[in-house]
Amino acid sequence: MFDISFWDLNIFIVCGILSGIFSGLLGLGGGLVIVPLLIIVFEHTHQIPPHHIMHVVVATSLSASIFTSFSSAVAQTRRQCVLWDIVKVMSPFVILGTFLGASTANYFSANFMRWILIIFLFFVATQILFEIYPKKDAENFSKSAYRASGFVIGAFSSFVGLAGGSIFVPFLRYTTGDIHKAIGTSSALAWSLALSGGIGYIISGLGVSDLPKATIGYIHVPALICIAATSMLIAPLGVRLSHALPVPVLKKVFAVLLYATALRTLVTVFS
DSSP: OOOOOHHHHHHHHHHHHHHHHHHHHHSSOTHHHHHHHHHHHHHHHOOSOGGGHHHHHHHHHHHHHHHHHHHHHHHHHHTTOOOHHHHHHHHHHHHHHHHHHHHTGGGSOHHHHHHHHHHHHHHHHHHHHTTOOOOOOGGGOOHHHHHHHHHHHHHHHHHHTOOSHHHHHHHHHHHHOOHHHHHHHHHHHHHHHHHHHHHHHHHHHTTOTTSOTTEETTEEHHHHHHHHHHHHHHHHHHHHHHTTSOHHHHHHHHHHHHHHHHHHHHHHHHO
16 A cells, blocks of 8 residues: 555664654653654665755654653553653643644744754754753742743654653753653653644544555554554663663763764755
């Protein structure tokens, strides 16, 4: 039914494996892996019209994160690392911001979305590499501030195709002071963000006439199936590894990879 090569399917599966590992291991969300890889795949296979590549990548990444973040959240809940009081306060506003951003995606060009991604990748890589985490006592952070932050994070994440982990983790570490609970709570919030983002991109893409048959709205179905199936299986392994491996060292390696990804995307924009 879908005109997808064996090579493409293998790449999608690799995306899912890496997504699951990094989602559970670093709590940063698999989108940081999925988005750059899918951009490369779609640019070289010419499956997607160039002006729709970023929309399809973002939509597919968010949709795949529905399954990855759910698997991570379940594993983190078993370890009692999810602060459900914060999740209940932030989730409705995360959903509202994400749905609004995804539903208005048609008004923004692919290059604009690439620039947002480039800036964000440089920002996240710098934050991870130099361990930039401000300190604060959670008692001084109000529910209103949590709600406003959830809305902003949701709206922004819908433009870069990430389930918010790379923003949620430093934000929650800032408000709670506990990195493990920040990672666990992030995975639960990421699920609501990914779900609302996926629905929003289906709606905004339904009226687009030049998308291939492999898509529903802006979501690339074969990529979604491959990534979701493998990432759900691998995410619990990433959670276990987070308690066994030298995470600080792995984060620095990951930061270097993010810099390389940002530079590669920058070259694509100018070329």
